[in-house]
Amino acid sequence: MAxxxxxxxxxxxxxxxxxxxxxxxxxxxxxxxxxxxEERAMTLYRQGKVPGSFYDGYGQEAVSAGxxxxxxxxxxxxxxxxxxxxxxxxxxxxxxxxxxxxxxxGGITGGRxxxxxxxxxxxxxxxxxxxxPDMMLVAxxxxxxxxxxxxxxxAITWFGDxxxxxxxxxxxxxxxxxxxxxxxxxLENNQYAYSTPLDQQFAVDPVERxxxxxxxxxxxxxxxxxxxxxAVREARERAIGGGGxxxxxxxxMRMHGHAAHDDMKYxxxxxxxEWRAKDPIDRQVKRVExxxxxxxxxxxxxxxxxxxxxxxxxxxxxxxxxxxxxRVFADEPALxxxxxxxxxxxxxxx
Amino acid sequence: MPxxxxxxxxxxxxxxxxRSDERVFVMGEDIGVFGGAFKVTDGxxxxxxxxxxxxxxxxxxxxxxxxIGAAVEGLRPITEMQFADFVSCGFDQLVNVAGKMYYRQGLxxxxxxxxxxxxxxxxxxxxxxxxxxxxxxxxGLKVVAPSTAEDAKGLLISAVRDPNPVVYMEHKHLYRRxxxxxxxxxxxxxxxxxxxxxxxxxxxxxxxxxVHTALEATAxxxxxxxxxxxxxxxxxxxxxxxxASVRKCSKVxxxxxxxxxxxxxxxxxxxxxxxxxxxxxxPVVRVATPDVPIPFSPSLExxxxxxxxxxxxxxxxxxxx
Numbered sequence: 001m002a003x004x005x006x007x008x009x010x011x012x013x014x015x016x017x018x019x020x021x022x023x024x025x026x027x028x029x030x031x032x033x034x035x036x037x038e039e040r041a042m043t044l045y046r047q048g049k050v051p052g053s054f055y056d057g058y059g060q061e062a063v064s065a066g067x068x069x070x071x072x073x074x075x076x077x078x079x080x081x082x083x084x085x086x087x088x089x090x091x092x093x094x095x096x097x098x099x100x101x102x103x104x105x106g107g108i109t110g111g112r113x114x115x116x117x118x119x120x121x122x123x124x125x126x127x128x129x130x131x132x133p134d135m136m137l138v139a140x141x142x143x144x145x146x147x148x149x150x151x152x153x154x155a156i157t158w159f160g161d162x163x164x165x166x167x168x169x170x171x172x173x174x175x176x177x178x179x180x181x182x183x184x185x186x187l188e189n190n191q192y193a194y195s196t197p198l199d200q201q202f203a204v205d206p207v208e209r210x211x212x213x214x215x216x217x218x219x220x221x222x223x224x225x226x227x228x229x230x231a232v233r234e235a236r237e238r239a240i241g242g243g244g245x246x247x248x249x250x251x252x253m254r255m256h257g258h259a260a261h262d263d264m265k266y267x268x269x270x271x272x273x274e275w276r277a278k279d280p281i282d283r284q285v286k287r288v289e290x291x292x293x294x295x296x297x298x299x300x301x302x303x304x305x306x307x308x309x310x311x312x313x314x315x316x317x318x319x320x321x322x323x324x325x326x327r328v329f330a331d332e333p334a335l336x337x338x339x340x341x342x343x344x345x346x347x348x349x350x
Numbered sequence: 351m352p353x354x355x356x357x358x359x360x361x362x363x364x365x366x367x368x369r370s371d372e373r374v375f376v377m378g379e380d381i382g383v384f385g386g387a388f389k390v391t392d393g394x395x396x397x398x399x400x401x402x403x404x405x406x407x408x409x410x411x412x413x414x415x416x417x418i419g420a421a422v423e424g425l426r427p428i429t430e431m432q433f434a435d436f437v438s439c440g441f442d443q444l445v446n447v448a449g450k451m452y453y454r455q456g457l458x459x460x461x462x463x464x465x466x467x468x469x470x471x472x473x474x475x476x477x478x479x480x481x482x483x484x485x486x487x488x489x490g491l492k493v494v495a496p497s498t499a500e501d502a503k504g505l506l507i508s509a510v511r512d513p514n515p516v517v518y519m520e521h522k523h524l525y526r527r528x529x530x531x532x533x534x535x536x537x538x539x540x541x542x543x544x545x546x547x548x549x550x551x552x553x554x555x556x557x558x559x560x561v562h563t564a565l566e567a568t569a570x571x572x573x574x575x576x577x578x579x580x581x582x583x584x585x586x587x588x589x590x591x592x593x594a595s596v597r598k599c600s601k602v603x604x605x606x607x608x609x610x611x612x613x614x615x616x617x618x619x620x621x622x623x624x625x626x627x628x629x630x631x632x633p634v635v636r637v638a639t640p641d642v643p644i645p646f647s648p649s650l651e652x653x654x655x656x657x658x659x660x661x662x663x664x665x666x667x668x669x670x671x
Contacts, residue, residue: 135447137414
């Protein structure tokens with residue numbers, strides 16, 4: 001769209017000087033974990049071991065991996081349903097993710113909510129709700145707390161192109177702009193909101209709206225995890241320095257249906273083929289292979305970890321029906337805690 | 351012990367909590383420099399500064415949604431809806447995000463949502479509602495509704511300290527009409543019912559402004575001994591206190607200012623039907639606002655809101671049953 005934005009290179013290359021070899025491998029590993037877990041879970045769904053429906057982020061792995069890689073331990077994340085890599089990076093083990101999908105006791109929500117509706121509070125993550133983009137306001141409130149306490153911390157949230165049509169998008173963008181809050185809004189533009197294409201969702205690319213709220217908006221190649229990392233790293237630097245929020249539009253493609261039942265007949269085949277050539281994992285594999293890394297060994301290691309997670313989850317019990325009405329109210333405060341932040345940049349400064 | 355209006359007691363509760371706990375702050379539309387549409391937070395911004403007395407954009411979903419974010423980080427926001435009616439614009443954040451968060455994620459949401467509610471002064475269809483039942487029906491939310499100045503302060507302090515989202519119904523018509531002795535400092539009022547007047551012949555069960563209507567209506571009905579039970583808390587509902595009043599009096603009138611269908615009184619009546627059938631000596635009688643929007647004109651508004659005479663007549667009829 002005709003907007004003056006920082007469009008980043010679609011070609012694999014060194015887009016960030018802030019990533020070490022280990023970081024770049026770590027980014028690939030997080031994306032492989034996401035894809036591997038979701039592919040395995042889809043099989044479990046077809047076998048009837050995952051109740052409800054199943055939602056995945058195939059083809060969008062770079063958006064959550066790159067963004068989450070830039071977040072510090074005490075930062076907070078409100079994660080969307082096609083952003084599994086963010087959970088992986090914060091330290092949620094595969095077994096608990098599979099248990100979550102299967103509605104088991106050991107899932108993050110203990111079977112009280114399904115599929116990707118989870119956030120591990122002990123890792124600094126808040127679980128999403130189905131009403132989108134409600135979590136934009138929650139992330140804005142997290143940032144409000146940081147500002148009130150004068151802490152150098154940042155909140156981040158992801159939401160889709162469809163979310164930009166709802167009032168909470170406006171309320172959060174406006175609020176964050178008025179109060180200049182340390183929050184990063186990642187607009188995950190994956191071309192379709194369920195079956196609705198972009199041209200039926202908005203008349204103007206929503207990244208342009210950022211200017212109207214008084215802060216920067218930029219468009220990033222959402223299939224390049226390093227470009228995502230760099231954009232979020234810069235936004236975070238600005239946020240914790242008092243420079244206010246940033247809207248980052250990550251352009252990507254939802255390569256699967258909205259959920260497992262959706263055959264995507266409304267998507268032209270050519271569009272799928274076009275985006276298949278931009279696969280975010282293939283692109284990072286090339287970079288990492290160029291660094292002399294044995295990617296096949298990494299794939300094998302990830303696969304083994306995922307299989308261990310499946311076995312562990314399948315051994316977990318279903319929740320006790322007698323507990324279904326428990327835990328509606330809290331007796332004691334249970335708040336967010338800090339999560340993993342593997343980026344080497346934090347290790348260097350801490 | 352100082353005497354305060356109901357409104358002053360609400361302000362006093364927030365001021366005392368803000369003085370003793372730096373996690374507590376207030377946010378809402380026009381609450382800072384202006385001191386709030388009803389002046390509940392008058393003088394707050396001078397004492398606590400604009401950071402903790404936050405004038406917000408005109409965005410009710412934003413107020414509740416950002417309060418949730420601040421709460422899960424350990425702060426204790428008190429949000430003001432300028433009128434209870436406007437909470438409809440924040441309904442989704444309150445019901446879907448705040449109410450379900452602990453059950454789903456084990457993450458507690460310590461927010462207080464103040465709702466200036468109720469009619470009786472020609473506020474019309476958008477400034478007079480009593481929406482408490484919307485939130486009673488939403489799991490995970492507590493709902494309280496004080497009728498006295500002392501309880502207005504104590505229940506608000508309890509709400510601020512409760513780790514769960516609490517909907518605090520403050521009746522606008524009581525703001526300056528009701529006065530009473532209010533203890534200094536901080537104290538918590540439990541989320542349970544209170545016997546406003548002891549009696550043995552008939553029990554009137556009410557909350558908020560209707561407690562005063564009930565007390566006035568039953569002050570002298572041919573010498574009958576009428577108990578008035580002030581529910582104070584709607585979620586949790588003090589079932590044992592309700593059942594105790596029914597066992598003692600055998601006749602019950604339930605008064606709601608809210609629209610009658612699925613109102614608090616309906617829940618109380620259902621409870622009595624299930625658990626106190628054998629104790630009754632007459633039908634459970636309800637007095638409530640019919641299912642109409644609250645009209646503007648005084649003659650129309652008085653026709654729909656329960657009046658002292660309506661309650662007295664209902665009690666007299668039941669006593670004669």
